[in-house]
Amino acid sequence: FDQSKKKIGELSILYEIASTLSTLESFERISDFIYKQVKKIVGVDFALWFGWSEKEKKLSLNFYQGLENTRRDLQIPLERQEILDSDKLNTGIKGKLKGDFDLSQYLDSVTSFPIIAEGMLHGVVSVGNRKHKSISEDQKTLISIIASQTASLYERQRSILNASRLLTMGKMMSEITHDLKKPLTNIKGILQLLKEKWSDAEAKEKFFDMVEQEIFRLNGLAKEIVNFSNPNKYELEKKDIRLTLQRALNLVKRDLDTRKINLKWGYQEVPPIFVNENGIMEILLNVILNAIEAMPEGGELRVSLKPHQEPKKKGQYLQICIADTGCGIAPEDLDRISDRYFTTKKDGTGLGLAVVERIIKAHGGFVSVESELGKGTSFFVNLPAEELRVES
Numbered sequence: 001f002d003q004s005k006k007k008i009g010e011l012s013i014l015y016e017i018a019s020t021l022s023t024l025e026s027f028e029r030i031s032d033f034i035y036k037q038v039k040k041i042v043g044v045d046f047a048l049w050f051g052w053s054e055k056e057k058k059l060s061l062n063f064y065q066g067l068e069n070t071r072r073d074l075q076i077p078l079e080r081q082e083i084l085d086s087d088k089l090n091t092g093i094k095g096k097l098k099g100d101f102d103l104s105q106y107l108d109s110v111t112s113f114p115i116i117a118e119g120m121l122h123g124v125v126s127v128g129n130r131k132h133k134s135i136s137e138d139q140k141t142l143i144s145i146i147a148s149q150t151a152s153l154y155e156r157q158r159s160i161l162n163a164s165r166l167l168t169m170g171k172m173m174s175e176i177t178h179d180l181k182k183p184l185t186n187i188k189g190i191l192q193l194l195k196e197k198w199s200d201a202e203a204k205e206k207f208f209d210m211v212e213q214e215i216f217r218l219n220g221l222a223k224e225i226v227n228f229s230n231p232n233k234y235e236l237e238k239k240d241i242r243l244t245l246q247r248a249l250n251l252v253k254r255d256l257d258t259r260k261i262n263l264k265w266g267y268q269e270v271p272p273i274f275v276n277e278n279g280i281m282e283i284l285l286n287v288i289l290n291a292i293e294a295m296p297e298g299g300e301l302r303v304s305l306k307p308h309q310e311p312k313k314k315g316q317y318l319q320i321c322i323a324d325t326g327c328g329i330a331p332e333d334l335d336r337i338s339d340r341y342f343t344t345k346k347d348g349t350g351l352g353l354a355v356v357e358r359i360i361k362a363h364g365g366f367v368s369v370e371s372e373l374g375k376g377t378s379f380f381v382n383l384p385a386e387e388l389r390v391e392s
């Protein structure tokens, strides 16, 4: 009975780990959480986390728990093969700890585990206790599963974070480049004027030509950067927007879950339209992320898709509505939200909606907003459903 009670305890801890992990964003906090869990199952008093550098072939101490005077700069040169061999790993680590630590007296209890996720070696965790209790084989298996599971989940989460960071990078790049181009064009104009007024001297002219050429080159470079951050800018394809929308919602599903945001989504049958899908994706993600960020305490995200006829505009539109029950926008800010660098957020770049504006214009569409402070905000993204014109 005791045995199965223990098993259930272990399983419930594994479950707790899996469900808590998705809410922790730094590896430091994750490892702290893991340490506490492992401590519950196995009587460990301290843990040391090492990161593995493939290039330098060494482990470096990242952080530790349950220890006070440990040296932070601890480095252990070990080959990959030695880390994967549990005997060699333990010998290697113990050998190093013996010389460097006041830990040496508890060395007999120290056991080390490689952290492997998605086939990659990430590092090593070493645990031990001050009661000189050795860890049983069963417990060892459990710890190594927990360590590797954690690393997998963390990696997956980090790749999602990186994806959104990349999105921001793209935003920055194209907007900053855009800013750079303007003064360049001005300089070019002035040079041209100067050239006209400055009557003689061939040499001068040549010089100016050269400067002009340089500027030309710079301009080309700027264009390249824009294309780099937005490779398929002008390529259009006939797309079912419903699928694009679904893909965007899938990408933020995890954010919705962790923030306790209910998703309500409905659509009417609409024809496929010509769009640049990457561009539309960027629009949707920016608007949806804004909606999510407006609801830190949870709420409801309503997304819908329907045909739309704008009173003062001719032609059919396809309207995507993204509505939240979040903080809302102050009436005096409403005119400014699409301005470059306008933000009310601590970590905001204020470029999201500026980018949205640029892409929607290129599609010949428009965005409208309704918002009530404290109640919520609705964004309407209108895309022309026929005769799509694209401007740069």
Ligand SMILES: Nc1ncnc2c1ncn2[C@@H]1O[C@H](COP(=O)(O)OP(=O)(O)OP(=O)(O)O)[C@@H](O)[C@H]1O
Pocket (backbone or CB within 6 Å): 286, 290, 291, 292, 294, 324, 326, 327, 328, 329, 337, 338, 342, 343, 344, 345, 347, 348, 349, 350, 351, 352, 353, 354, 377
């Ligand atoms: N759904 C929304 N609810 C409340 N405020 C919003 C909403 N969408 C946009 N805003 C307001 O508009 C501002 C500008 O939004 P924008 O997306 O351009 O930049 P940001 O979100 O602040 O920064 P970034 O998108 O770079 O993270 C926001 O800071 C916020 O004040």
Ligand SMILES: [Mg+2]
Pocket (backbone or CB within 6 Å): 286, 289, 290, 352, 353
């Ligand atoms: Mg934003």
